[in-house]
Amino acid sequence: MRNGSTNQSGKILATSDEFVPTAFHQPGELPALPLTESEPVHWQEAMKRAIRSSQQLRKAVGLPPDSSKGVGPDGKLAGEQNFPTFAPLEFVARIEPRNADDPLLxxxxxxxxEEVEHVGFASDPVGDLNALASPGVLHKYxxxxxxxxxxxxxIHCRYCFRREFPYQQTGSRKDDWLPSIKYLQQRTDIEEVILSGGDPLTTTDEKLDQLITAxxxxxxxxxxxxxxxxxxVIPQRITGELVKRxxxxxxSAWMVIHANHPQELSESVLSGTAQLIDAGVPVLNQAVLLRGVNDQTEILTELCRRLVNHRIQPYYLHQLDRVRGAAHFEVPVETGLKMIENLRAVLPGYAIPQYVHEEAGEKSKTPILDTNREINS
Known part of the structure; x- marks a missing residue:
């Protein structure tokens, strides 16, 4: 198990310590700008060399150090103490140097x-803990x-709805999936299993093979x-062994990826997804509507167009899950509805994602339509 940080309520938060040896927590001098993806390393090495502090990230993209009052003696923001920075160089290479408003940054x-408290924002916005049916298994639908x-x-996305999920307390262990398997064996009404986390592809091909076989x-x-x-974020994770398995x-295996902005879809990313699709594994994309990232029709249009041009199905556009620390990303529902309306005017139906909201306790994602504009109002 990882050595997680804790918030004021004592809940264990996500880090990547479980995977990454301590020796790599303070990487040496960063490569010179601009970073590139031209010489990929093994995906596990990419995890090890990832950036782990906001000041280091700012340096990597050519921005001056953060001099705000929120920076502690160790050079980290308060929100960074509970939810550490983690950004692979492969992803950072797609950030425009010296642009503080870059959508990937x-x-x-x-x-x-992130440190400002907002009414309605909580540690478990989608009711995961109430849906915990067995150690390591969520059964909602x-x-x-x-x-x-x-x-x-x-990667640690700052809007992650599981940024405060107590993994250590819920039996989420990559070295012991037996309780999960036993639960699924007993529930004959279950036809589909979703591998999530964390991220299931931070697990090795060998471990995934063992789980899939079970x-x-x-x-x-x-x-x-x-x-x-x-x-x-690390395109070389799509290995020949994984595709074959x-x-x-x-x-029937499906891959659901997560890209929010067309700038994320580099040639190496699309090469990896093409390997899956060519092998008969459908690839879908889900995005989150984020203020300052993709809350313009032109950006979403380009994202959806690039996805379908490369045989990736736009699946969901999520209204932000109201997790504590992410309120600054929230986009009004009215804006999202207008953007979907604009997409319909320029794209075919199969290129338009479903605009949805996850509500704790509901039996499915809730489509956001003109009739339910009151969501998050």
Whole structure:
């Protein structure tokens, strides 16, 4: 298990310590600007060399140090203490140097706005803890269950709805999935398993093979879905071994990636997704509507267009889950509805994601339509 940080309520927060050796927590001198993806390293090495402080991230993209009052003696913001910075160089390479408003930078750079308390924002905005059916298993929806495969992530997005999830207290262990398997064996009504986390692709191919093999041994399971940001942030994680394992599974395997802005879709990213698609593994994308990142019609249009041009199905556009520390990302529902309306005017129907909101206790994602504008109002 990782050595997690704690917030004031004592809940254990996510870090990537479980995966990354301590020796790599203070990397040496960063590569010179501009960073590039031209010489990829093994994906595990990419995890090890990732940036781990806001000041280091600012330096990497050519910005001056943060001199705000919120910076502590160690050079870190208060929000960074509870939810550490973690940004792979492969992702940072796509950030425009010296641009403090870069949409990719905004997703990963801690800011003092995270420390402001807002009514309606909580540590568990989607009711995950109430849906915990067994150690490591969330069971919210009919016929589907989600395995918290690991607590490690390949990047720490500042809007993450599980940024305060108590992984250590919920049995989310990549070295012991037996309780999850036992629960799924007993629930014959479950047809589909979703591998989430954390990020399931921070687990090695060997470990994933063991888990998938165990799932394939449960007769009533028909479909396997992986939700991962790794194909976006560390594209070389899509290995030949992984592609072969998913495409050869007796379960119908689907990959759901997470890109919020067209700038994230580099050639190396699209090469990785093409390998999956060519092997018969469908790839879907879900995005989160984020202020200052993708809250303009032109940006979402370009994102959806690039996705479908590369055979990736736009799946969901999520209204922000109201997790504590992320209020500065929230976009009004009326704005989101107008953007979807604008998308319909310029894109075919299959290129338009469903605009949805996850509400704790509901049996499915809630589509956001003109008739339910009161969401988050």
């Amino acid at each position: 905004k997703q990963v750079l801690p800011v003092t706005a 009919e016929g589907r269950a989600l395995i918290l495969t690991t607590s490690a992530c390949g 799932l394939e041994g449960i007769p009533h399971l028909k479909r396997l879905r992986l939700h991962s940001r790794m194909p976006i 998913l495409s050869s599974s007796r379960l």
